Amino acid sequence: MKSTRLVLAIRLTTLAAIAAPATVFAGGFSLNEQSASAMGVANAGAAANPENASTVFFNPAGMSQLKGTNLSFGVAVLDIDAEAKGGSTSATDALGDPVKGSGGGDIADPAVLPNFFITHEVNDSIDVGFGIHAPYGLAADYDDDFVGRYFADKTELTAISFTPSIAVNNGKGLSMGLGINIMYAEARLTKFQDIRAGLAAQSNDATARVLAKNYEAAYGAPYSDINGDDIAVNFRVGFLYELSDRTQFGLTAQTGTEFELKGDAEISRFPKQQTPGVFVPITLKEAASVPLAIPESITVGARHQLNESVTVLAGATYARWSRFEGLDVFSTEGDGGQISQALGRTGDKPLSHVTEKWQNTWQFNVGGIWQATPAWAFKAGYAWDESPVGEFVTARVPSSDRHWLTLGTQWKDAQSGWTVDAAVGTLLFTDDPKINEFVYQYDAPSQKDPAAGKSNYKGEYELDAWSASLQISKAF
Numbered sequence: 001m002k003s004t005r006l007v008l009a010i011r012l013t014t015l016a017a018i019a020a021p022a023t024v025f026a027g028g029f030s031l032n033e034q035s036a037s038a039m040g041v042a043n044a045g046a047a048a049n050p051e052n053a054s055t056v057f058f059n060p061a062g063m064s065q066l067k068g069t070n071l072s073f074g075v076a077v078l079d080i081d082a083e084a085k086g087g088s089t090s091a092t093d094a095l096g097d098p099v100k101g102s103g104g105g106d107i108a109d110p111a112v113l114p115n116f117f118i119t120h121e122v123n124d125s126i127d128v129g130f131g132i133h134a135p136y137g138l139a140a141d142y143d144d145d146f147v148g149r150y151f152a153d154k155t156e157l158t159a160i161s162f163t164p165s166i167a168v169n170n171g172k173g174l175s176m177g178l179g180i181n182i183m184y185a186e187a188r189l190t191k192f193q194d195i196r197a198g199l200a201a202q203s204n205d206a207t208a209r210v211l212a213k214n215y216e217a218a219y220g221a222p223y224s225d226i227n228g229d230d231i232a233v234n235f236r237v238g239f240l241y242e243l244s245d246r247t248q249f250g251l252t253a254q255t256g257t258e259f260e261l262k263g264d265a266e267i268s269r270f271p272k273q274q275t276p277g278v279f280v281p282i283t284l285k286e287a288a289s290v291p292l293a294i295p296e297s298i299t300v301g302a303r304h305q306l307n308e309s310v311t312v313l314a315g316a317t318y319a320r321w322s323r324f325e326g327l328d329v330f331s332t333e334g335d336g337g338q339i340s341q342a343l344g345r346t347g348d349k350p351l352s353h354v355t356e357k358w359q360n361t362w363q364f365n366v367g368g369i370w371q372a373t374p375a376w377a378f379k380a381g382y383a384w385d386e387s388p389v390g391e392f393v394t395a396r397v398p399s400s401d402r403h404w405l406t407l408g409t410q411w412k413d414a415q416s417g418w419t420v421d422a423a424v425g426t427l428l429f430t431d432d433p434k435i436n437e438f439v440y441q442y443d444a445p446s447q448k449d450p451a452a453g454k455s456n457y458k459g460e461y462e463l464d465a466w467s468a469s470l471q472i473s474k475a476f
Contacts, residue, residue, distance in 0.1 A: 029138040029157055029397075030319070032385075032404070033076035033113050034058070036421035036471035040408015041367025042381025045313025047250030047301030048240065052419065052473040053117035056131040056165050059238035059252040059301070060177025063119045063127035064169040067475070072117045074421070074471030079110040081464050082140070082398060085432070088460040091147045094197035095205050096454035101147035103459070107140040115471075124171065131163040135183065136294070140396060148457035149192040149221070151437055152395035157292075159185040163236075173242035181236065181254075186229035187261050187290065189329070189396075193222035194455065195271055198343075211279070215271055219281045222270045224352070226329050228263030228290055246305040256296040256323060262289045265329060265339055265351055286337035288351060289330050293323035311369040313381075319361050321388035327354040327396070328442065353442040354396070358388035367406075379408035379423070393435045398461040400431040417475035427465035435459045 033039060035054035038046045043058075050062025053072035084103035091099040119129035136159040142152060165179035195215070199208035238252035265288035271279035301315035328350040331337050335346050345351060367381030383404040389397060408423035437457045 029136045031078075031113060031134055031137055032383075033078055033467055033469055034115055034133055034135075035072070035117075036074050036076070036408065036423045036469035037072075037410065037419075037473070039076070039406055039423040039425060039467070039469045040379030040381060040410070040421065041313055041369065042365050042383040042404050042406045042425070043315065044365035044367030044381050044383070045250075045301040045303045045315045046365075047238065047252045047299045047315060048248050048303040049250075049301065049313055050240070052471075053119045053129060054115065054131075054471070056117045056119060056129040056163055056179060057115075057133055057135075059240060059250045059299075060129065060165040060179040060236060061167050061169075061175040061238040061240040061250065061252070063129050063165065063167040063177060064175035064240065066119050066121065066127065068121055069476040070117075070119045070473065071476070072115075072471060072473040074115055074469060076113040076115075076467060076469035077110055078113060078467045079465060080108040080427070081106055082108045082461055084459040084461050089147050089458065091150070091457045092454050093150065094194050094455045095200060095209060097196075097209065099147050099150070101145045101149065102143055104142035104146035104148065107142050109139065109141070111137065111139065113137070119165075125168055127167045129163075129165040129167070129179075131161070131165070131179075133161055133163070135159055135161045135181070136185070138397070142395075148395045148437070148459065150194040150455060151439075151457045152191050153223075154188060154190040155396040156188040157185065158187075159183055165236075167238075173248075175240040177236075177238040177240075177252075179236040179238075181234050183232050183234070183257075183259075183294075184229065185232070185259050185261065185292070186227070187292070188225070188227045189290070189327075190223065190225045193224050193267060193270070195222060197455075211277065215279055219269050219271075222281075223268045224265070225268070226263070226265045226288060226290065226352075228261030228288065230259040230261045232257045232259045232294065234294060248303055250301040250303075251299070253298045254296060256320065257294045258323075259292040259294065260289050261292055262287075262332065264288060265331075267339055267342075270342060284338040284342055286339040286351070287332040289332050291328065291330075293325075295320040295323050309371045311371075313365075313367045313369070315365045317363040317365075319363075319388075321358040322360050324356050324358040324388070326356050326442070328352070350442055353440065354394060355392050355440040356394070357390065357392050359390045361386040361388045374414065375412055377410040377412070379406075379410065381406045381408075389433070392437075393433050394437050395435060395457055395459070398433045398435060398459075398463070400429050400433045400463065402430065402463075403428040419473040419475075421469075421471040421473070423469045425467045427463075427467070429463040429465075433461050433463070435461070 055062030
């Protein structure tokens with residue numbers, strides 16, 4: 001019976017994670033909401049505070065401090081309101097003419113993020129564990145009449161990780177753990193296609209304006225839809241050192257990797273010339289791939305018990321987001337692909353390119369736990385989360401630094417082994433991100449020089465968010 005329930009829990013967690021793309025606009029596309037017990041203290045000291053089986057994610061070495069078999073599963077809800085300020089948006093097309101449209105509406109829907117973790121004590125020296133969770137995610141969707149629709153429409157990234165782990169300890173307070181993240185990711189990028197530059201190259205600007213206006217009035221603008229998926233693997237190694245009965249330190253490091261999201265690029269309603277000045281819509285398809293870099297990171301944490309009732313925690317994470325230099329869509333068919341031929345793409349140039357040039361980031365966390373009674377504990381935490389987005393703020397990821405404030409509570413029945421954690425948090429963004437986006441050259445000597453006529457999108461965004469999480473744990 002227990003085995004059947006466990007299999008069912010794993011299946012439900014996997015399906016939910018794949019079905020619910022996440023939304024995040026700080027800390028890159030990493031997700032903080034992995035455990036309600038850690039979220040209650042804003043993940044402070046999570047590398048040094050193995051409360052339950054979710055330590056598989058935060059620091060696999062922490063499994064060595066869990067006795068017997070431990071099960072933990074839960075769900076988090078993350079809702080970010082991201083909308084361009086009224087009157088702040090404007091755009092020009094490839095010929096420099098104003099684009100009419102709206103601010104795009106609220107581009108972020110609520111995301112549901114499930115997790116499942118289990119650990120087992122093999123003997124006094126070895127523990128093993130397994131986790132299913134959503135480590136990365138991104139989702140944004142503009143209204144169809146968005147004024148910047150030639151730059152972005154839908155942006156979706158959903159990732160699910162399967163994490164077998166092992167920990168060993170020397171019996172003298174030092175433990176080491178290793179986890180393997182086997183990640184499946186799928187992504188989708190869409191936008192409307194501006195045909196004015198291509199038409200102008202065949203005639204002149206005045207004729208291109210007329211032809212584009214008539215074509216879009218009759219058929220709508222061409223629509224680019226790119227999707228792909230891939231499996232990637234990276235590793236997490238962790239150390240945990242118990243300095244005393246009241247104090248311990250943790251360190252965990254994750255290797256970088258890269259997804260090669262392979263799938264199809266499709267442009268619907270693409271204009272095909274029948275006779276001079278007369279165009280009909282066709283659909284072009286081509287096999288394509290999108291490289292997506294996952295950064296290395298290192299996390300340190302500390303836990304200190306001040307007295308029998310109060311524990312303080314602190315931690316920091318450094319992530320190498322500078323690996324993410326651009327969002328590129330490459331053809332896997334060579335120059336003979338339908339889209340490549342239609343756009344005149346040759347050689348190793350991508351089908352499309354967005355300059356990103358993200359920066360390395362820090363996250364700092366502090367938190368505390370008050371054990372009010374043997375059964376009830378109350379938590380609070382604060383984190384400073386630095387955004388990797390620097391000079392090149394785009395319509396796909398309008399981002400800024402943020403403060404993360406959390407509160408949590410925990411109920412534990414020592415006799416039965418059941419524990420319930422609940423946490424809520426609010427995200428306070430430091431700035432309203434301003435976008436001044438152009439179409440840039442791929443591998444140009446100066447990425448600041450626009451390379452596609454006068455295409456431009458400007459906007460200023462208001463961001464705010466809240467999150468909530470519930471977790472149930474059981475020690476057998």
